[in-house]
Amino acid sequence: MTEQTNIVSSLDRVLPFQVDGLDVRGRMVHLNETVTGIIQRHNYPDAVNRLLAEAIALTSLLGSSLKFEGKFILQVQSKGAVNMLVVDYNAPDAVRAYVRFDEEALKQRIEKGETRPEQLLGEGHLVMTIDQGQYMNRYQGVVVLDGKSLEDAAHAYFMQSEQLPTRVRLAVTEMVSKQDEGPAKSEWIAGGLLVQYLPHSSEDIPHRDLHPGDHPDPEMQKTHHVTEADAWRECEALVNTVDDHELTDPEVSAETLLYRLFHENGPRVFESMPIYDRCTCSRERISDMFKTFDPEEMKDMVVDGKIEVTCEFCSTHYEFDPEDVAKVAKG
Template sequence: MSDFTQRFLFEDNDVRGEMVELDRSYAEVLAKHDYPEPVARLLGELLAAAALLGSTLKFDGLLVLQARSSGPLPLLMVECSSDREIRGIARYESDIGADAGGLRELMPEGVLTLTVDPKVGKRYQGIVSLDGDSLSACLSSYFALSQQLPSRFWLRADAGHARGLLLQQMPADRLPDAEARAASWEHVVTLADTLSDEELLGLDNQTILHRLYHQEEVRLFDAQPLQFACSCSRERSARALVSLGEVDARALLEEQGGEVTIDCQFCNARYQFDAADVIQLFAGGGTAEPSPTRH
């Protein structure tokens, strides 16, 4: 299994953790676009963050992390579904080179929006400024300031491998004393801070946990698989076309020479609709698949 999250639990204190490894799914995201290395690295870190959060939140729907800025990297967007399917995309200026710098340089005045969009129930959204040195720091600050569980992130991506570690302090149970809880939390976080980039990217989860917490009693749960998948479809593209209204859809059809093309920005899939398709859509005839001669 090359793409998975794996939970662990400290038996003697109120802290749980989650680790993520993304290889194939991250490689598939990168294969769709020719991203410069600094952009690919930040996108990989955001993919890892979404996978970690998606594994810890209880929801049936979609988790979206969207970072926007006024800089040379105006958009990073990652989605992770409750079905453990992940996808991501970046928008960047063409002159970004390998030495473009990190988060501060690429995404000045940036804002990260976290959205949980359940199939049933109320939508949740939180916003944090991208004023830290890394995505890990920004996400950790967000959870430190919010009313949610105290959480710390460690995220790394390099050469098609994305990794992440998340620690969360749980409600008081094993350690009801406030001072003991604070000391325990500081202890596990301080040890995690010693984890190098090379260790997080190169070692398996059991080895990492042993190196960090060999004096603690830690229970490691079974790995849960993840995969790249795009939620685009001909039907969803048709619904977007219908949402324009018949007059505007016909005008777009004429403007594009008799065939409307809708491209998925995540996976580069292309959906085409000719005049007959548009007539059928607004007549309530549904979205028949194109003939074998059309692509």
């Protein structure tokens, strides 16, 4: 946990980049207000918060690559203490998420100090779904969870779905600021880095070069070309040098970190994309859902003369008059 007197916000964005000298492309993500809003709304235990924030960062890295208006859905079903996790990325910029867990099993894990994401998830499956809308086919990839971290699961997903060498790094930190009165203020930052080896990368996307800064050696500013096999090995070695705190430090921008890593190899960055904590639920959408139920099924939903629905993603509470609902239920 990091203690700071001033918490930096407005970090919520994904930054695409390309490294010409290593033939790789990738994205970096920093999330602050997004993950903090989701976490505070649900009030989960801290161990669950860290897992959820990591999953949101991973989903934002993957979902932000969609070139159409659709959804990227990351879903975990497991036998572990956390038995359900869903992150829903609605292109181009909205994310929402929730978790279900076994309170007793989670308590036992925490007491044993087993709070890493892979320990909370245990055995199960991670499913990644690309939904392009009702008139398009869905693409779905399934990865077995057998003690894997989310980073490892992402690597397995790319190897079986795209067969591209891929490296993913994820990190989460909680930041606490002192208050003059009342309890300390807590915020969360999730960071992530994804790089893929693409030896035939396109050169026709508008870009801006990262500023070389004030490095005194002109040789350090030159693009360094290497063979394809060596290029990916070098890229992996560089990514492996990244510490968790570098991915979550609000004072270290994505551009700064990319320059630190790849300044010898010609890094270029593209326009960043904002990420927002935004749910897609609405009274109208829920009303449409009632059309799938029979009138008899609707009667079982009535409690104290009304039908209540709470969105698991954003915790918004809706109340409906049974007579109004009966009019839209299928007969």
